[in-house]
Amino acid sequence: MEIPFLSIKSINEKYENSLKATFQDFLNSGNYILGESVKSFETNFAKYCEAKYCVGVANGLDALVLILNSFNFPKDAEIIVPANTYFASILAIKIAGLQPILVDPNLNDYLINCENTKKAINKNTAAILAVNLYGRMCDFRKITDICQENNLKLIVDAAQSHGAEFENSKDCFGADAIAYSFYPTKNLGALSDAGAVITNNEAIATNVKRNRNYGSELKYQFDSLGTNSRLSELQAAFLDIKLKHLDLEIRRRREIAGRYLSEIKNKKLILPPSDKTNQDAWHLFVVRTDKRDSFKKFLSDKQIGFDIHYPIPPHKQKALAEFEKLELPITETIHQTILSLPLNSTLKEEEVDYIIKSLNSY
């Protein structure tokens, strides 16, 4: 049996008729930029996220940059960020002219470590950028306490955690602003680049809305130096269709993850954590093994697709040579030992059976 890691085409196949009809409506509308579809998706996604405001933008990276810019932090202010995140979280901080402070994460859940975060705080710290990596929310009860005690802003990179909940809350315990990506592989994926900013803060929403459109609220009037990062009208219409099915998508992901967690029994593999307070959206199912090369070969022989999120940590990337000498042992262990197994709503039960059986025989 051959199982791809992920087929985006198969994921979108079930929406084919609605997507085609939506494209026809879009074409007929003649209104291709910031029209009714962007407004409708913004309303619906804000409601889904249990937040007051959603502002659609061009991608997840821009969502982070626009959020960071909206605070007017002093130049070179420090932003604490987990060192094992996807490159874009750190790139956003650099683009905003701020200083990323990389902290080693927890080894058990790959999320920001609160003790390391506390140690990294000083008079220049302006915010914590928490990343809900792999679909799991950070411990926002502890993180919001740290932010309140130290008067820091809380920004969340939720590019991988659409639909996740922490203690039944989708709004990351009232974070100042949350950045989403709708890159096609995400749990809620567009058919091109797309992103959004979620916030309960009217001033942030207004600022991001103006700055995604060159800094203009009124036609031909520019009040700030913004950028062009408008959410595509067509992608917003596609996202609105897929949003209606997001809970079903996540329910299926949870079912598969539940089976992996209870049925994969192999001492060579460390499975991800799971608990009731943290309702993971299971964007990725990441296991850890000391002998990753031999595990990769085993999976290839079994024709089970896999990926690694991510093989090189940000501080070892050429583009971030300034961080090369940082000592981040947990981050390095994670990057050397993790591997993502197939997990998405198109997996059939017999494919899940085959993956579990194969892994138990490894």
Ligand SMILES: Cc1ncc(COP(=O)(O)O)c(C=O)c1O
């Ligand atoms: C954690 C994280 N942050 C930021 C991004 C950037 O999103 P985008 O690719 O839409 O710019 C991504 C996704 O690719 C991501 O996974």
